[in-house]
Amino acid sequence: MMKIISQIKKHLARPLLALALLLGSAKLAAWILSVVAWTVGRAEQRILCLGRTIFVDDIKAMVSYSGRLQYYVIHRHYFEQIFSYFLGNERKEVTEYNYHVSEIGKSGKEKYYQFLFEMLPQLRRALGFSAILSGNFGYVEQQELAKVAETQGVPVIVFHKEGMDVFKDPKLVYKDLRFIGKKMLLYNDRIKNEFLKMRVPGFTEKNSVVVGIPRLDQYFAAANPGNDRRQVVLFSFYPKSYLSFLGAAPANYAEIEKRMNDFHIWAMQYAKANPEVKVVIKTKVPQYYVDYVVSMRDRNFPEVISNLEITSERSSTILIPESYAVMSFNSTTLIEALIAGKIILSPDLRDLVPGNNWNYFEDHPELVNYVHSREELFAILDNPGRKNYADEQKNDFLESLISTPDGQAGKRAESEIINTIANAKTA
Structure with a gap:
């Protein structure tokens, strides 16, 4: 019944919000947003969250491992709908990168601001939140909302959900962006130092703090090598997405694709040779990712392999703790698995891609079992107790990406949110 009600809300919310905008009714818009808001946690102090999937995973982890706050999640696409209404045809020309440096959409932005100025107090009365929390500071629909909130004494806190990506040049990603808010929480020192070096407007040493990644707390809590050889998981990687x-x-493309394909086939061969071990291949959701793995299986294994599962639905948060080994390429799932104490395997492309600026483990190759043949993959999976590194090496690597590797990120994050709200009240 709850799922049915949720689907009804989901399908009616956007047309009803469109009606509210047509009528110019901020009160109706606030009521609609309060209805579609969903709750994470139970506590006296409440926070409004602009939802996105990975960010919500962090929120859920904060509730599970700290639990001092209650969150109302409203997906940011509802605010995007309001923003687009007021900008009209100019919406497609407004981006994160020109929002604060261009006159495009100026009139629409002002109308959006005025609508939010009337709507936010009514939404606040309906939900009773003390602050607004977002997963990024660049979202275009968030800029005027943050200004309104600051004007009305509602602290805006950004839990910046980027920073694990070691491959992008921050100057290219964050050029011309501005931070509007009371506090920014960050995953690691690297991204904080980059923002300070870039002098991102609004971002300072005083209003920023590194807390880590709450959604990874669960892997510290459930860390277990799992040497019983019951299950391994391969988080699939699609060659054409990486080339x-x-x-x-380009001369190396064919060899890169071959090595990636071979790695998948070896995992399937391991399943066939070891019926007592369940081998799960997890793909991304779009059908062509699934088809890539299924077609490879069908071409190479006409017979049924009963202990081989191909899925696009099961979560890494379930699959990693259940497995004793995790295989992938250039994926944060390998980092999650490392935290959880699993052995990790990856195809080796280091000789084909000079510079290794794509590689999470560039400075810590000892943490990964790089595989060059079927025999190597079999030998590693047959010996789950093997460990090629010291804990100090592992912790040094993790600190560079997720700050203090202690499983307490959720507690640190909620403490900072609570302190920010308290300080805003006394300011």
Whole structure:
């Protein structure tokens, strides 16, 4: 019944919000947003969150491992709908990168601001929140909302959900962006130092703090090598998605694709040779990712392999703790698995892609089992107790990406949110 009600809300909310905008009714818009808001946690102090999937995963982890706050999540696409209404045809020309440096959409932005100025107090009365929390500071629909909130004494806190990506040049990503808010929480020192070096407007040493990544707390809590050889998981990687991204010479494309394909086939061969071990291949959701793996299985294994599962639905938060080994390429799932104490395996492309600026483990190759043949993959999976590194090496690597590797990120984050709200009240 709850799922049915949720679907009804989901399908009616956007047309009803469109009606509210047509009528110019901020009161109706606030009521609609309060209805579609969903709750994470139970506590006296409440926070309004602009939802996105990975960010909500962090929120859920904060509730699970700290639990001092209650969150009302409203997906940011509802605010995007309001923003687009007021900007009209100019909406497609407004981006994160020109929002604060261009006159495009100026009139629409002012109308959006005025609508939010009337709507926010009514939404606040309906939900009773003390602050607004977002997962990024660049969202275009968030800029005027943050200004309104600051004007009305509602602290805006950004839990910046980027920073694990070691491959992008921050100057290219964040050029011309501004931070509007009371506090920014960050995953690691690297991204904080980059923002300070870039002198991002609104961002300072005083209003920023590194807390880590709450959604990874669960892997510290459930850390277990799992040496019983019951299940391994391969988080699939689609070669064509990587060829240009890696920056390899086109002459190496064929060999890169071959090695990636071979790695998948070896995992399937391991399933066939070891019926007592369940082998799960997890793909991304779009059908062509699934088809890539299924077609490879069908071409190479006409017979049924009963202990091989191909899925696009199961979550890494379930699959990693259940497995004793995790295989992937250039994926944060390998980092999650490392935290959880699993052995991790990856195809080796280091000789084909010079510079290794794509590689999470560039400075810590000892943490990964780089595989060059079927025999190597079999030998590693047959010996789950193997460990090629010291804990100090692992912790040094993790600190560079997720700050203090202690499983307390959720507690640190909620403490900072609570302190920011308290300080805003006394300011």
